[in-house]
Amino acid sequence: MTENSAKAEESGVIKEEVKHQFKFYITAFFITYLLSYFIPSIIFAAYIILVFFPFVLMVPTFVELFTSLESIIALLFTPLVLTLCYIIRMYVVASISKIIWNYTERGSPSKEGIIPRNIPSKTLNFYHIRSFLIKYPKNLFMKGLFPWAINWLYNFIGSNKVGKGVTIEEQFGADRFVEFGDNSYIGVNSGFSSHAVDGSFGNISYFKIKLDKNVTAGGMNCVAPGVTVGANSYLFPFAGATKFNHLKGNNYYYGVPLRKIFKKKITEYSSIPKEIIEEEQNYQADPQSFEVLKKVISENYSPNYSVEALTQAETETPQLKPHVIDDKDNFAVDFSTSSSINRISLKFLFLYLPIFLASGLLAGMFWEDMSFIASLFNMEILYICLLPVIIFATYNMFYFFCVILSKLFLIFINLIHRPKEGIFRAKKGNTDFEFWRLRTELKKLVLWISNNYPLPWIDALAFRWFGIKMNFSSHLPDAWVDAEFIKLGRKVTVGQGAVVMSSMIVGNYLIIKKVIFEDYAVIGGVSTVSPGTYVGADTVLGALSVTNYNQKLEPGWIYFGIPVIKLKPNKYAEMRRDLIVKKDVDKRIKYTTETEVNIDEDKKILVKSKNSNSEHSNKGE
Amino acid sequence: MRVGPFTAGVLLKKKYLIFHFFLIWSSLIVGFVEFWLYFRLLYFQHIAHFYIFLPIYIFFIYISVGLTSILFAKILLIITHLFHKPREGIFIRDRRDKDYRYWCIRNTIKKFPIWISHKFPIPFMDNLCFKVFGVKTNLSNSLFEGWVDTEFIELGKNVIIGKASIIQSSLILGNLLLIKKVTFEDNVSIGAHSIVVPGTYIKRNTILASNSMTTVDQVLVENFIYIGIPAHKYKPNVFQKEDLEEFIGDIKQVEELREKYEQIYVKRYDKEMSQNKENPNCVKTSETIEKNDR
Numbered sequence A: 001m002t003e004n005s006a007k008a009e010e011s012g013v014i015k016e017e018v019k020h021q022f023k024f025y026i027t028a029f030f031i032t033y034l035l036s037y038f039i040p041s042i043i044f045a046a047y048i049i050l051v052f053f054p055f056v057l058m059v060p061t062f063v064e065l066f067t068s069l070e071s072i073i074a075l076l077f078t079p080l081v082l083t084l085c086y087i088i089r090m091y092v093v094a095s096i097s098k099i100i101w102n103y104t105e106r107g108s109p110s111k112e113g114i115i116p117r118n119i120p121s122k123t124l125n126f127y128h129i130r131s132f133l134i135k136y137p138k139n140l141f142m143k144g145l146f147p148w149a150i151n152w153l154y155n156f157i158g159s160n161k162v163g164k165g166v167t168i169e170e171q172f173g174a175d176r177f178v179e180f181g182d183n184s185y186i187g188v189n190s191g192f193s194s195h196a197v198d199g200s201f202g203n204i205s206y207f208k209i210k211l212d213k214n215v216t217a218g219g220m221n222c223v224a225p226g227v228t229v230g231a232n233s234y235l236f237p238f239a240g241a242t243k244f245n246h247l248k249g250n251n252y253y254y255g256v257p258l259r260k261i262f263k264k265k266i267t268e269y270s271s272i273p274k275e276i277i278e279e280e281q282n283y284q285a286d287p288q289s290f291e292v293l294k295k296v297i298s299e300n301y302s303p304n305y306s307v308e309a310l311t312q313a314e315t316e317t318p319q320l321k322p323h324v325i326d327d328k329d330n331f332a333v334d335f336s337t338s339s340s341i342n343r344i345s346l347k348f349l350f351l352y353l354p355i356f357l358a359s360g361l362l363a364g365m366f367w368e369d370m371s372f373i374a375s376l377f378n379m380e381i382l383y384i385c386l387l388p389v390i391i392f393a394t395y396n397m398f399y400f401f402c403v404i405l406s407k408l409f410l411i412f413i414n415l416i417h418r419p420k421e422g423i424f425r426a427k428k429g430n431t432d433f434e435f436w437r438l439r440t441e442l443k444k445l446v447l448w449i450s451n452n453y454p455l456p457w458i459d460a461l462a463f464r465w466f467g468i469k470m471n472f473s474s475h476l477p478d479a480w481v482d483a484e485f486i487k488l489g490r491k492v493t494v495g496q497g498a499v500v501m502s503s504m505i506v507g508n509y510l511i512i513k514k515v516i517f518e519d520y521a522v523i524g525g526v527s528t529v530s531p532g533t534y535v536g537a538d539t540v541l542g543a544l545s546v547t548n549y550n551q552k553l554e555p556g557w558i559y560f561g562i563p564v565i566k567l568k569p570n571k572y573a574e575m576r577r578d579l580i581v582k583k584d585v586d587k588r589i590k591y592t593t594e595t596e597v598n599i600d601e602d603k604k605i606l607v608k609s610k611n612s613n614s615e616h617s618n619k620g621e
Numbered sequence B: 001m002r003v004g005p006f007t008a009g010v011l012l013k014k015k016y017l018i019f020h021f022f023l024i025w026s027s028l029i030v031g032f033v034e035f036w037l038y039f040r041l042l043y044f045q046h047i048a049h050f051y052i053f054l055p056i057y058i059f060f061i062y063i064s065v066g067l068t069s070i071l072f073a074k075i076l077l078i079i080t081h082l083f084h085k086p087r088e089g090i091f092i093r094d095r096r097d098k099d100y101r102y103w104c105i106r107n108t109i110k111k112f113p114i115w116i117s118h119k120f121p122i123p124f125m126d127n128l129c130f131k132v133f134g135v136k137t138n139l140s141n142s143l144f145e146g147w148v149d150t151e152f153i154e155l156g157k158n159v160i161i162g163k164a165s166i167i168q169s170s171l172i173l174g175n176l177l178l179i180k181k182v183t184f185e186d187n188v189s190i191g192a193h194s195i196v197v198p199g200t201y202i203k204r205n206t207i208l209a210s211n212s213m214t215t216v217d218q219v220l221v222e223n224f225i226y227i228g229i230p231a232h233k234y235k236p237n238v239f240q241k242e243d244l245e246e247f248i249g250d251i252k253q254v255e256e257l258r259e260k261y262e263q264i265y266v267k268r269y270d271k272e273m274s275q276n277k278e279n280p281n282c283v284k285t286s287e288t289i290e291k292n293d294r
Helices: A002-011 A022-057 A062-067 A069-107 A122-142 A147-157 A263-270 A274-281 A287-300 A307-316 A346-376 A380-385 A387-416 A431-452 A458-465 A601-606 B014-042 B047-083 B098-118 B124-132 B254-265 B271-275 B286-293
Strands: A113-116 A178-180 A195-198 A203-206 A209-211 A233-235 A245-247 A251-254 A422-425 A486-488 A503-506 A509-512 A515-517 A557-560 A565-569 A579-584 A589-594 B089-092 B147-149 B153-155 B170-173 B176-179 B182-184 B224-227 B232-236
Touching: A022 A069, A022 A122, A022 A380, A022 A387, A022 B014, A062 A069, A062 B014, A069 A122, A069 A147, A069 B014, A113 A122, A122 A147, A122 A203, A251 A263, A263 A274, A274 A287, A287 B089, A346 A380, A346 A387, A346 A431, A346 B047, A380 A387, A387 A431, A387 A458, A422 A431, A431 A458, A431 A509, A565 B254, B014 B047, B014 B098, B047 B098, B047 B124, B089 B098, B098 B124, B098 B176
Parallel strands: A178 A209, A233 A251, A245 A579, A486 A515, B153 B182
Antiparallel strands: A113 A203, A195 A203, A422 A509, A503 A509, A557 A565, A579 A589, B089 B176, B170 B176, B224 B232
């Protein structure tokens, strides 16, 4: 760290670390969390005491429960009341978030522009606060019982503008500054992110994403800030738009970075006949054109295809490398797969059940103590009022005991067999493989609970608890990160939906190798990091990129691609921030425009712009 | 992070929510009746035991609520299948289309059972969901790291689904909805962040590398490694053989590897390539030209 700041002083560029407003975050979170439980828990407790207890619980026999009118009505209404309380809670969370959101908007309104990340400013702080603020309601809605309500939430808080008939599937991005047109479909795991972190000491590009009506994205579509998508654009799965792309619309887009594709290609990729595609593009959503399209489909398409014929054709197509089994090249791991375990066995239950039952028991004892104390001092009303706090505390107790017990099990397992790096057979009976699976499953339990925990930093706690060297300043809650053989430096940012693997199953082999991220590394969204990767200090890995097995990334560079190669030096802090390069995808033109840098008025002098030094600006383009 | 089974969240008409509410309501009633049983058993005898064992009992109530919702959802699905059988094909993303409507209804019905089994920390209930909703799979398959669709999917033994991968048997493409069966044979492994689209057929011992995507109606032949967007044959999968620990190595020249990848990714590696082996410049398509211009 000292080395870095010394270097920074030499070049005259400010490189200050981002200071997170933890005080604000935690206050905002607890206000939202506890207040939101307050009203629903009072309603539910009242229902339990006034209706459920006398009419259901006090009924002595099973037959009477279903024959007496009062008890059956009370029983049938209970689920409805519980669901109602859940909906009220969702509403309260949304309302409180809206109030705090509006308050931050008054402090520093969200507007388009590049926010310098190396200079501390009010704009940057409010940006981070808003980032944190939207996370809890978003997760509550998207992963909740009514995921369809997410459209309402965005419109209510005012972070996004969502049109009618829009479907937003489960994803990590798309939480603010995005405009969705009517009748759009955003596929699963897409990253529609209006903000991109360009290096730890670089910029945050914060630009609106605008989607016109009837845009469909197949899934895993990374869309960078400042992208505008025209009406009736169809993004195939995996199509990724880079910053400030402009899509005209009425077309199909494909690839990374995305480009317009021709009808022949559409037929090749989607095996939908040409006639249907032509007709589909003229589709007007009225009864007449519906009938026409329906007729064209029934005439030109049949879903049956012969697997044998396709296999024959596929066998005949040449592969890139010659088919010589003994070629040494064949044994090289020059691709990456995944670190998922191949199967779960019932014997894992022997791990799960004791941990769950024991921590459940302990949490129950805690709750019993609380209610006992309440009844001892005749404080039932206080008990009901404090119910949210008690529920939260019991939940914490449960989590705490789960963590402790799994650690005990883990120590025990590691005593029997020490985890080590290397290449092992991924077959039943191989001790290294079996113990790797056991460790993974055991850790998954705790990581799963921490993932569902409302506060995002609990992940870091769980990781540290399992012996990973990492700092609380690092950020990895929205990513799949293996919980062993990983070293994270200071202020490492792992992007949304990224996969970081320290182990990998290739065919019948399991490869385990340590992954090291040095200080201030930034891993882009939806990128894959293979075992053995070393990421140097202040290096940026682009979105949708893949590192290769044992690949070393030098410090201070921007890497991009599959597999990643050097793109350009990481010099965002030195570059001009008021120039952006827009790209028209359909016409393949690039043009540069100027925007205002989004920073406090008194700090504008610190930022290089048109009037000051323009030496570096040419490099940036 | 566990993601597990996936159903599309398209809510075509608000009235479909009635299925969702019905499932919540009916399965929670079972939970409350069980709670009544527990209360009668313990509350009057040992009040302390009542509180101490409550979290553990809630654990079992949760399981029974989940199982009930799966059962009721299955019954509802059977009833909807009587009105309209799910079938493969191309449909129009419009509320006039019967297949699209019933696809939405099926998704809405599956939402609650999947949600409740997904919120359960032990993954076996997810597998049960898959099984009951008509995915042909082993109970021991681990399908929790990626989004896997719950109908028209057939999986063999020992299938590895990569982290954050998407296995879909239905794809929305503009105004069209494409539903087609996805089949994996034994020992297939799907890399992280890979997408398998409808109509894909992957044969035995084949690896689809990470950040790759198949195309509709693509067959991946056995014992190969596939790579690319769209996926192309890369090299034979020798990693099924015995005693390779010493031979498995890494790549030192990443730039060279990248060039190889670029050939797969950007150029059209098909008949043109095989016909003009002596002249590699022939395969310059519009895309490569565009890349050079940049």
